[in-house]
Amino acid sequence: MPIVNIQVTREGTTPDRDSVTAEEKAALIKGVSELLLNVLKKPLESTFVIIEEVDTDNWGWGGLPVLEYRGKVAAKKATEE
Amino acid sequence: MPIVNIQVTREGTTPDRDSVTAEEKAALIKGVSELLLNVLKKPLESTFVIIEEVDTDNWGWGGLPVLEYRGKVAAKKATEE
Amino acid sequence: MPIVNIQVTREGTTPDRDSVTAEEKAALIKGVSELLLNVLKKPLESTFVIIEEVDTDNWGWGGLPVLEYRGKVAAKKATEE
Amino acid sequence: MPIVNIQVTREGTTPDRDSVTAEEKAALIKGVSELLLNVLKKPLESTFVIIEEVDTDNWGWGGLPVLEYRGKVAAKKATEE
Amino acid sequence: MPIVNIQVTREGTTPDRDSVTAEEKAALIKGVSELLLNVLKKPLESTFVIIEEVDTDNWGWGGLPVLEYRGKVAAKKATEE
Amino acid sequence: MPIVNIQVTREGTTPDRDSVTAEEKAALIKGVSELLLNVLKKPLESTFVIIEEVDTDNWGWGGLPVLEYRGKVAAKKATEE
Structure with missing residues (x-):
């Protein structure tokens, strides 16, 4: 009787x-x-499997909303190259 | 201080x-x-009680989205009768 | 296919x-x-029903571990009476 | 790798x-x-931090939907004063 | 940043x-x-993946603790054959 | 009535x-x-705050149990320096 809960950000895998x-x-x-x-x-x-899509505003990573954090990480990478 | 979380599919108990x-x-x-x-x-x-309604697309059972699984079970039952 | 999760403190209903x-x-x-x-x-x-027992150290209420909070509430009540 | 899940009612902190x-x-x-x-x-x-906003209809406290419970508590307080 | 939570009963896949x-x-x-x-x-x-093992006493299925439920289903099957 | 659930690995902040x-x-x-x-x-x-300590075997990161993943990341860093 396993229960699997999958939480992901509400985003598409392609730009459209x-x-x-x-x-x-x-x-x-x-x-x-x-x-x-x-x-x-x-x-x-x-x-049972439950998929939860979470708005990006509601997901935090690195102390920031996730879109901000990703932007920061990308900017840092660009500087290092 | 119990916390009860109830997850159900987002569906009505009557057709309307x-x-x-x-x-x-x-x-x-x-x-x-x-x-x-x-x-x-x-x-x-x-x-505290929290009720979560989960879209049927986001609920899996029997390796399938739940509406597909129910359809399969119903079809199998119909064949057996 | 409901899933019910019940979280309670790990405590007995009688002193023993x-x-x-x-x-x-x-x-x-x-x-x-x-x-x-x-x-x-x-x-x-x-x-499906899942019962989770949580150690009282791991349960917070009123900004305090729950046993401390209950003690504080009980002391306040005693003072008011 | 902590995961923090914060559940709150979907309500504003100001009337607007x-x-x-x-x-x-x-x-x-x-x-x-x-x-x-x-x-x-x-x-x-x-x-990782996940914030979940829960509709007030879906949140129970004191055996009632939370808005009803708050109303009852407020009414009781008003009577006592 | 997906988070996957897998809940299973605390049981072995072989009798030992x-x-x-x-x-x-x-x-x-x-x-x-x-x-x-x-x-x-x-x-x-x-x-992130979190695996939670749940004692069989704490897992309910069919309105019963899961071991009782499995026993009931097995007994019913045996009768039907 | 917020509910906060904090999941961390069961580990100490000092070696002892x-x-x-x-x-x-x-x-x-x-x-x-x-x-x-x-x-x-x-x-x-x-x-309400609930703290869950999760055994390191039960926590996955990078497709591996977390201690293995940390070891791999540390080894990679050492190579790069």
């Missing part, structure tokens, strides 16, 4: 999208359920 | 609704708070 | 116990599963 | 707002990340 | 074990991190 | 300790409760 697509969600659900079957022998029908 | 109603949420809050009072003697005012 | 008993846990599981059946028509077999 | 502002969220992210640095020596860049 | 092994945990961590890389292009180093 | 101390936990509880008071005007007595 602003969230995770239904296909990507289905791939996550399939992949993680099969992983639990393979590693722990948990039958597919006993695994 | 597409989410849990405020009345149903109030009934869940009341019921679970009274349960903690009866079983563990926790005063009502020290229990 | 230091944790929630197996019987109390079973009563919580039964009660909350029946509540979801009654309020949202969720079949019993599709509800 | 109906949710937490981006500035307030950034202040929470900054404050909690610095706290983990100061208390546990966790580098800022290894802390 | 009573919990998930370190190797199995490493396989879960590797598998789920690679899944997020493949599906959502999330770099491995930005994914 | 193998977990977070009660004093450090109290400092986290105090700090985060005051932060919510300062930023969102939430009264101290309405904030």
Whole structure:
């Protein structure tokens, strides 16, 4: 009876999208359920998967909202090169 | 000081609704708070209840998004009968 | 497919116990599963319940570890009476 | 690698707002990340913070939806004075 | 920056074990991190995975502690065959 | 009524300790409760804080159990210098 909770930022994987697509969600659900079957022998029908998309304003990293933090890291990298 | 987190799919209990109603949420809050009072003697005012409604796309069961999984189970049942 | 997570402090309901008993846990599981059946028509077999017992050192209330906070509230009440 | 999850009701801190502002969220992210640095020596860049805003209908306290509970507490206080 | 939380019962995959092994945990961590890389292009180093093992007494299914529920389902199956 | 959940690895801040101390936990509880008071005007007595210590085997980063990942990062740094 595993329960898997996946939290990601609400963003697209390509510039024209602003969230995770239904296909990507289905791939996550399939992949993680099969992983639990393979590693722990948990039958597919006993695994629940919950995907939570979190607005980037609501996600903090490095003491900053995540978009600011990524900008800072990218700027630092550019300076170092 | 119990904290109860209830995750359900965002669906109605009747065909004309597409989410849990405020009345149903109030009934869940009341019921679970009274349960903690009866079983563990926790005063009502020290229990927090959080209800999370999860889009069906974001809920996986049986390795599939939940609506697909339910369809598959229903089809299998129909075949067996 | 509801998932219910119940967090309580690791304490007994009587002075001779230091944790929630197996019987109390079973009563919580039964009660909350029946509540979801009654309020949202969720079949019993599709509800998962997870009970987490949290050490009192790890639970904060009122800006303090919970045992200290309860002591402070009790002392304040005693003074007021 | 701490993970901090902050759940609050979706409400503004002033009457003209109906949710937490981006500035307030950034202040929470900054404050909690610095706290983990100061208390546990966790580098800022290894802390993740997730803020979840919960609709008041979905938050229970005292066996009631939170707005009802607050109203009841306020009414009781008014009577006592 | 995905965060993945995996909750499973504290049980072994073979009769001589009573919990998930370190190797199995490493396989879960590797598998789920690679899944997020493949599906959502999330770099491995930005994914956190938390595995929680839950005592069987603390896990409810079908309105019962999970071991009781499994016993009931097994007994029902045996009767039907 | 904020609820704050803090997950950290079960490790000490000095070599002679193998977990977070009660004093450090109290400092986290105090700090985060005051932060919510300062930023969102939430009264101290309405904030719950839960601290979860997670075994290092159960925490994954970079596709590896966290101690292995840290070792790998440290080795890479040493090579680069």
